[in-house]
Amino acid sequence: ELLSGSLEDVKLLLLSVVYMRGEWEDIFDEKDTREHNFHAKDNTKQVNMMYLNTGLSYVESSNLESQVLSLPYKDSPLSFLVFLPKASQTVDGLISSLSSDNIKEAVDSMTIRDVELRLPKFKIEKEIDLIPMLKELGAEEVFTTQADMSGFTNEDLYVNKALQKVILEVDEKGTTAAATTAIDAAFTSLRYPQKFTADHPFVYMIYDRVSAMPLFVGVMMDPTM
Template sequence: MSVAKAILVLTILVSSYSASDDVALARATNVFGINLLRELSSVKPRQNIVFSPNSISVEVAMVYAGAAGQCAKETSRVLGHIAVGLLDRDTVLAAYKKRINDTSDILMMANAVLVRNTSSVLDTYKKTLQEVFAARFKSVDFLAYGYRMAAEINGWMCEKTEGRVEKGVPDGMPMNTVVYVANAASLATLPWISQFEPNNTRILPFFNHGIELTRKEVMTATANIRHAKLPDLESEAIELLGTDLRRSMVIVLPDSITGLSKLRATFNAQNIDDIEAELRSQRVNLRLPKFKINNRHNLVPTLRRLGINCVFGIKPDLSKMSCDKNLYVSEIAHVAVMTVNEEGA
């Protein structure tokens, strides 16, 4: 009997950056993304998790752009900037601007910052949101017009993600909201170079977390695919390349049917480079479940555990956003969607 096991999926932008600041930002985002995965998995160990480290890095960087003093240092440290030597604010923002421009055709992303209308926001910050992050800014009376603003932002996010994310913010945002940062992300369509034959898709047993037996649609193929044995991770990996040759999906399969939790807990940013170095083209009998995962994350608790506290109300310093000394971030929300089928992701 063929049995499919739980898997860890990494979607990678294959294109390499030439400028040192871009390389540094990519490394910082890898570290930040792995830390996010570890934290999100620890809170919901039995839940399928999808998020975009790139998009969340951009989203939190919008807060960094408005922060100063200790708040800026905390945010920069958690984003990984300090560890890779990105210490100058203007350099960091320039690197984010370039990244967003370079990936706009392959990562559909919508960013918005909503601020209560009783707080005046600096024109320089609004300009940064627009020119660096391609983000929307709105001054909002959350008490009177929260529902209307949610509908407007959701319509815009739906359009930016080509209908894949229909609701980036909840219909009823809390009336006491001060600063609400929202992000919605979905990969642009990624067709496989070697597509699966739909007639070969089968209903097969699948173990969620190695203990819950279900039956799933499983795609099957025998093809030349880049594959690697990963003894240090007690896993193996395959890479499905997209037709644009800029993106690929790397799938890591634990050797043990119950090994996903350990893999999530021990996986680190260096493993990404190690896997890439080990992948070799070979004939592979592949069975891959079809899936669609849609996750909404309120990232404030996660970011607090990672070390960002100042901007959420403990002596906030958002003086590059506003002269209001009591301004703080109420919520950082992220919605991500991933679909994998015979044609692509």
């Protein structure tokens, strides 16, 4: 589906393929999933909202003006991070503030809290033309007839397509992405759990706690789209 039309004349093609299937360390119970309002940019929609009440890594980031939550994957150094803007912040403002330092500071500041989490189920599917981004990074010549491919072929070749298809699905069992480090912290016992209701646009990422690097980043504007 990524490539339409005949490949008869194609001699060099650049594709990016990534696949990940991650199971939550704490699986959501499907019986607790309910319809819930999601306040998108222009209107309010009914979405399937998952529910979980358990101990999770959590912090309120003053730099990002957001609640930040980490959902660990089972037997993995990866986590699914959710950055939920507070009333004083917009999702655009949050995106502008998401430097590597601010992300790392938020993750390093997390403590285990009793959290009452509501998170929408969603699936995104998008095809991305990588050529504009690669050109911005300085890879210009490879996309022209002046491309020097002498390192691996004597033919006059250049790249005229560079495509990536992204699929990300989040449900009660975990995350499927095409394109849990143990935390030694004391459990903070609260009389009331910390509420985390992702009912408005938020930023999410698949984050590697070992390398302190985001592997996959997205913005959820509308779970029904």
